[in-house]
Amino acid sequence: MGETERITTDLDDHIPVALEVSNLRKTYADLVAVDGISFTVRRGEIFGLLGPNGAGKTTTLECLEGLRRADAGRLDVLGVDPTNDPSRLNKLIGVQLQASGLPSTMSCADAMRFFCSYHGVEPRWDLLEAFGLLEHEANRYDELSTGLQRRLALTLAIAHEPQVLILDEPTAGLDVASRTELHRVVRELSDQGTTVLLATHDMAEAERMTDRVAIMLRGQIVATGSPRDLTATADGLTKVSVRSERNTLFDDLDLPAVVQHSASDGYAVVFTADIAATVTSIIDALDAAGDPLIDLRVERPSLEERFLELTSVP
Amino acid sequence: MTAFVNHLGFEFRSGLKSATSMLMFYLFPIGFYALMGLVMVEINPDFAELLIPSMVLVTLMAGTLLGLPAQFVEAREAGIYRSFKVNGVPATSIVAIPVVASAFHGVIGSAFIASTAGAFFGAVVPVDWMAFSLLTVLSAFVFGALAALIGVVSTSGRATVLWSQLVFLPSMLIGGLMLDLELIPEGMRWFSKLLPTTYAMQAYRGLAFDSSTVIDGPMSAGVLAAGGGLAAGLAVALFSWDRKNATQRFHPAWAVVAILPYLAGAFLT
Known part of the structure; x- marks a missing residue:
């Protein structure tokens, strides 16, 4: 894979940086897990790390969480070096780990009291209620379903109102309702100024939730940008499908900016580099031919398609 | 402080809820105590002098050596310590609190033995209860x-059993629990002095029971305290949040340094 593909975004440069990763490198014996990556996340932003298994997402997050020591590079979380100042870091960040656990005999209420006392804050019973855990407050951790365990982990991660929230595969194992609730809470936290860094496999989730993403492959970042900008740049083309009463377009698809055209299921399909010019000329052509328009679809490639394109092994 | 108490x-409540902990802290040692009180004192009347301190030490060893190390390994492998770390629980608390909680359980079991052995089995009771109590807490x-x-240096549950038995079994056989150090053959005595129970028994005899000792009472208590302090320091220094992501400051082999106070005791006494 070549150099990182940088997509311009409309990020406000005046917003201070919350999190900065600069030339991070981490190896395990001969395996290079993270190979000199750099990115910044601004305050209040929801930033996603996407990538296939083994891309280095979790290693990157764990270096930022202070769980692993980087071999090289600089990490900065709100002015704190995660490796050298773990006690300050823990006050600033909330973490939901991909793989973690609690003592089997610890109930939801115990966990809330336990971790809040270490963070020096009052237990947040309101959060247990918001995440539907209040009715399970006396249940032991090993009695909770996977979904409830993950909800509890998220509740504990945000109980001390951290300025940066790091989520590793936050919706893995969650049902649709819990997933939606989690998206709502994360968006709400972001609106209140919390910076969110999340690693996920779920492209729909990344597309829906994040302001920007970095796509990782084999320890490197191969593209960064907003999901919208990333998808808009897939081959630089947008698919336009047109259906009219007499299908006159089938005979003449010589339209501006169109690089490919075909017919499929009663639709004339064109791939264009300039949506506005192409759509305008389609409408003009149909008008001129007196052929009433039935349907017109403009489809951008999904983030998943873009992800597969970027991470496919040549 | 609130966090520590919480x-x-x-941890203390977890011990009460755990069947393994209840077995190791209470059922096994108290059952063993009852058996030894009924049988051993009949066979060897001199054992009445050893019954209380030896059964207290068996209680403390069963609850700690046979139960605690596996808990450390299981918690580490289950990712519990990772959760603790990212939520700001310091390593010192993770190591110290289970030790303190198990000491509480051990002291409760010990109190039962010390308060009943005289009446039930005619055991010799301490002449200095304060010294006895302090030595029990120290042990x-x-x-x-x-x-x-x-627990900190073991890579698996099996390894904890191996290391724990390496201390527990010799302690039962030549650590002064069943036979006073005086009665252990000369050639074996040096090895006895590598075991913490030997110093604990000598300290009990010299300081709490006012009996004759092979090793001076205060000296024994000093060796014991040094051994405990060194083991605690090493446990904190060698602690790792998880095995895979270990960023340990020292190699686990440094754990053998914990034997130094006993080695010194064996050479000096």
């Missing part, structure tokens, strides 16, 4: 710290 309370700390050290 954590300690949780609980020593075995708790050793158990934590074993």
Whole structure:
């Protein structure tokens, strides 16, 4: 894979940086897990790390969480070096780990009291209620379903109102309702100024939730940008499908900016580099031919398609 | 301080809820105590002098050495310590609190033995209860710290059993629990002095029971305290949040340093 593909975004440069990763490198014996990556996340932003298994997402997050020591590079979380100042870091960040656990005999209420006392804050019973855990407050951790365990982990991660929230595969194992609730809470936290860094496999989730993403492959970042900008740049083309009463377009698809055209299921399909010019000329052509328009679809490639394109092994 | 108390309370309650802990802290040692009180004192009347301190030490060892190390390994492998770390629980608390909680359980079991052995089995009771109590707390700390050290450096549950039995079994056989150090053959005595129970028994005899000793009472208590302190320090220094992501400051082999106070005791006494 070549150099990182940088997509311009409309990020406000005046917003201070919350999190900065600069030339991070981490190896395990001969395996290079993270190979000199750099990115910044601004305050209040929801930033996603996407990538296939083994891309280095979790290693990157764990270096930022202070769980692993980087071999090289600089990490900065709100002015704190995660490796050298773990006690300050823990006050600033909330973490939901991909793989973690609690003592089997610890109930939801115990966990809330336990971790809040270490963070020096009052237990947040309101959060247990918001995440539907209040009715399970006396249940032991090993009695909770996977979904409830993950909800509890998220509740504990945000109980001390951290300025940066790091989520590793936050919706893995969650049902649709819990997933939606989690998206709502994360968006709400972001609106209140919390910076969110999340690693996920779920492209729909990344597309829906994040302001920007970095796509990782084999320890490197191969593209960064907003999901919208990333998808808009897939081959630089947008698919336009047109259906009219007499299908006159089938005979003449010589339209501006169109690089490919075909017919499929009663639709004339064109791939264009300039949506506005192409759509305008389609409408003009149909008008001129007196052929009433039935349907017109403009489809951008999904983030998943873009992800597969970027991470496919040549 | 609130966090420490909260954590300690949780650990103590967990011990009460855990069948393994109840077995190791209460059922096994008290059953063993009853058996030894009924049988051993009949066979060897001199054992009445050893019954209370030896059964207290068996209680403390069973609860710590046979139960605690596996808890450390299981918690580490289950990712519990990772959760603790990212939520700001310091390593010192993770190591110290289970030791303190197990010491509480051990002291409760010990109190039962010490308060009933005289009446039930005609055991010789301490002449200095204060010294007895302090030595019991010290012994609980020593075995708790050793158990934590074993748990911290062991890579699996099997390894904890191996290391724990390496201390537990010789202690039962030549650690002064069944036979006073005086009666252990000369050639074997040097090896006895590598075991914490030997110093604990000598300290009990010299300081709490006012009996004759092979090793001076205060000296024994000093060796025991040094051994406990060193084991606790090593347990904190060698602690790792998880095995895979280990960023340990020292190699686990440094754990053998914990034997130094006993080695010094063996050479000096």
